[in-house]
Amino acid sequence: MQSILILCLTDPYSLKSLLQMNLNKDNTMQDYELQFKKFLLKRGLKLTRSRSLILNASFALHEHFDAEKLHSILKGMNVSLATVYRTLPLLVDAGLIQLAVRSDGRDRYEHILGHPKHAHWLCENCKTVTETNISSLLPLIEQEAKALNFTLDQITINISGTCWKCSNSEANPQS
Amino acid sequence: MQSILILCLTDPYSLKSLLQMNLNKDNTMQDYELQFKKFLLKRGLKLTRSRSLILNASFALHEHFDAEKLHSILKGMNVSLATVYRTLPLLVDAGLIQLAVRSDGRDRYEHILGHPKHAHWLCENCKTVTETNISSLLPLIEQEAKALNFTLDQITINISGTCWKCSNSEANPQS
DNA sequence: CACAAGATGAGAATGCTTTGCATTTCCTTG
DNA sequence: CAAGGAAATGCAAAGCATTCTCATCTTGTG
Known part of the structure; x- marks a missing residue:
């Protein structure tokens, strides 16, 4: 059986440990994940393991984040920085996150849902x-x-x- | 006698030709130049030829500009791109220009006075x-x-x- | 279960911006 | 008006966030 890692965190501090959990996809899909999946489908794109991890990491954080931050959170999960950079604009287009501020030469994002x-x-x-x-x-x-x-x-x-x-x-x- | 190049343009289109003029400093100091000079003095910095050229080029433009644009306008006047980059934050701190938008990976500025x-x-x-x-x-x-x-x-x-x-x-x- | 379209990771490349350094310019003081 | 020290400059060499290339791997479909 094919299973993927899914996060459903509201508490950023337990992120790392919960990242180890390996849950079945269908039981844990969040609203924002469904929204992202719909958006991707419309574009002929796929909701992959990496994209799901990046999305969930974004929503687990209740503060501004940049590509580097997401990448470091997902360290050890085999998600490359390039993929993070490739995914961020998708999340923006999907209306899930937005560019918050640019400071110190870095783009910092924040998630939108309920915000x-x-x-x-x-x-x-x-x-x-x-x-x-x-x-x-x-x-x-x-x-x-x-x-x-x-x-x-x-x-x-x-x-x-x-x-x-x-x-x-x-x-x-x-x- | 020491003289420097000063621009007092309101029309950006004649910028290049007017850049050839070599006017005496004291006769042509603009409001914004005085403001910049005051600001620099307060910081123990100097209003130099390059800084004056960059400031005046900024104010001659009635559109957004980036470092590269200023540099190309001042081509042939021996103002290096590095100096443009070094001067822009000074003009921002002096309250003379501001970062307008960042698009295509470039910072675009605009002057503020009367704007x-x-x-x-x-x-x-x-x-x-x-x-x-x-x-x-x-x-x-x-x-x-x-x-x-x-x-x-x-x-x-x-x-x-x-x-x-x-x-x-x-x-x-x-x- | 094979297949074609998409997606990924690793690292090279890009391009704006910053920095180091030797030289020049600026301003103040005699 | 000359000297001297502080600042500024030009040039070229980094720095650094972001993007791209490409061989390999995943994904969803029939």
Whole structure:
């Protein structure tokens, strides 16, 4: 019998150990996996072991991640970095993850499901990213989209500056 | 007498020819140059020939630009690509330019002075970038910033999707 | 269970961006 | 106006995230 590794984690900390589990596919398919499978089928692509692992690792993380991070989580599971890079755009197109911010020359993603649209507040000093809800902004943006006849896909609102903590410590430097 | 090249263009199309002009520094200093000089002084840095050329080339362009573009505009003026790359972050820190979008693996900037805050609408198909005013969104963002005690620096609103033109031609593909 | 289309891993390649270093330019001080 | 030290520059050589190549392996179908 052919079986594949499937993760159904909500807790990122137990990820590594649970990655060892070898469950039957049909019993554990998650919503997002079904969504991904549907999307792939429509494109004549397949839901493979690697893609499933990458998808589940993404959803197990409740923080921003980049290709390298996913790859390191899947270390020892024989998933190459190239495949991670090949899979990320698929997940984006499938509407499962989105590019959150780009900082330090790396693209950082986040999963979307059950994750309301939000803005990222990036502190230029300590690099911390804070999130806030943007539901109040959405109607205005959608209205503008309609005016432009623009089909919305992703909305990215990134605000950079200095967070409360850092602007306090900058106020009294090296003293 | 020491003199340097200074540009004071509003018309990008005559850039190349005007780059030949050799004007006296003190007669032609622009607002943005003064601002840059002040910024550099504060950091113990100098407003040099190369930096001045790069700054002026940036402000002569009324479109997005990347390092390569500035470098090609300044071809023959003995400004190295490395210096362009070294200067861009300075201009950003000085509040004179900002990172507009990153597409095709390149960072594209735009100058800020007299340029009201706006959103970028990037068509994923034809890569066209449209700009719209975001003055209606600003109060909401500033209010949120106050709540977070966050010192605003840059606000980036990038919206990707499909523009009117492309969604029309996608509707009847290869037929 | 064979087959064709897709997918993968490994590593080479790509291309933007950064860095090291010897040389030049800049500004201040006599 | 010359000297001197700090900064800046050009050039070429990395760095580094991401993409590509290609031989091999998987996947779902008939």
